Amino acid sequence: MGNLSVLSVGGGDITLKFDKSNPAEVIRAKRIIKDMLRRGYALLIEVKEGEFQRAVNFDENVGEYIIADYDPEEITEPVVKLKENDDEQEEEETAAIEPKARTRKANQKRIKMENANAVAVARSAGG
Amino acid sequence: MQSQEVLEDNYSSTRQIMRALGIKAEEWCGLPVPIADEKLIVEPSHPASSVYAKIGREDPPEDKTIINTWYSYRHRSDIVIYRDKEGKLRWGLVPGIHSLRAAFSTMGCSIAWTVEEEERALLKLSTLIPDHLFKMYLLSGMFIETSKRSGLTYIFRKLRPTVALTTDKTGEVKILCALCLHPIGYYEGTWAGSMCPTDDVIAHLLMMRADEHFYWKRANQIRAHRPEAGL
Numbered sequence: 001m002g003n004l005s006v007l008s009v010g011g012g013d014i015t016l017k018f019d020k021s022n023p024a025e026v027i028r029a030k031r032i033i034k035d036m037l038r039r040g041y042a043l044l045i046e047v048k049e050g051e052f053q054r055a056v057n058f059d060e061n062v063g064e065y066i067i068a069d070y071d072p073e074e075i076t077e078p079v080v081k082l083k084e085n086d087d088e089q090e091e092e093e094t095a096a097i098e099p100k101a102r103t104r105k106a107n108q109k110r111i112k113m114e115n116a117n118a119v120a121v122a123r124s125a126g127g
Numbered sequence: 128m129q130s131q132e133v134l135e136d137n138y139s140s141t142r143q144i145m146r147a148l149g150i151k152a153e154e155w156c157g158l159p160v161p162i163a164d165e166k167l168i169v170e171p172s173h174p175a176s177s178v179y180a181k182i183g184r185e186d187p188p189e190d191k192t193i194i195n196t197w198y199s200y201r202h203r204s205d206i207v208i209y210r211d212k213e214g215k216l217r218w219g220l221v222p223g224i225h226s227l228r229a230a231f232s233t234m235g236c237s238i239a240w241t242v243e244e245e246e247r248a249l250l251k252l253s254t255l256i257p258d259h260l261f262k263m264y265l266l267s268g269m270f271i272e273t274s275k276r277s278g279l280t281y282i283f284r285k286l287r288p289t290v291a292l293t294t295d296k297t298g299e300v301k302i303l304c305a306l307c308l309h310p311i312g313y314y315e316g317t318w319a320g321s322m323c324p325t326d327d328v329i330a331h332l333l334m335m336r337a338d339e340h341f342y343w344k345r346a347n348q349i350r351a352h353r354p355e356a357g358l
Contacts, residue, residue, distance in 0.1 A: 008326075122310040123173070124346070126346070127312075
């Protein structure tokens, strides 16, 4: 049985369980997942133990998360463009420091919601 | 062990009301708890963000228009160019947040959370990281993990931004920046988010593991020398 835990205020970590023997619960779960994606939640699906991928979409008809299945890649040195001059103007928050841009060639992979453990994280306000 | 009554405070009714409102409004992640004298910044696309903007500390009315702002290493402050109400261009220094003040405010924000929700978050975190790292987190409030994708090392910290580190060819470790991210909202001028501290740490960890590029895009990247980085 799959589940979706939602990081939330107040109640702490709340969990929705998907039991396919209960059609009403499955319909409700599908509606919640679709609504979360519409509201900009990051749905992080556990693809292997401890390994997660972000769902880019959800197929409501078949109840499957659609994740980007990236090609395996080697560790590469990150691109660092820190500015060192005094009084230099900082750039906007799309800063110049980032892990090296990957060639984001991705196939789509589907994971049934009943088989997946997922964590939902609400949109970020920054900080 | 203290009883539930002892652990409750004056804010328990506010938290309960916000929890009930969150369920009623079908806000799956709940509604942040407003705190008197703290400005709660809620993610702008949240339906209640404009309501939250009117609650808490009031900023004095602006009688100047900001033209440009940048950070000065020499002055350790932001330099601001602004136009005053007479239309004259002026400049001034705005010092960064003071770590001590931010620490005091962060302590005050703990009334927004409950011990129970932090306990649940700790249980969740214990299933996500190895035992020795969980012990490290319990005892020091931080743990370390290296990304399999980029090779960058991250120090995930309770109530402080995550530190991103890299190692150059000579083996020297460098701080890239501190990554600040709070799901739904945060209290301005503090390191506190609307969720309990360990839920914020879980959000950082899982976003890094699931989609590092997305994590960097969503987080505010704070340079290590700035006080907001908490270093």
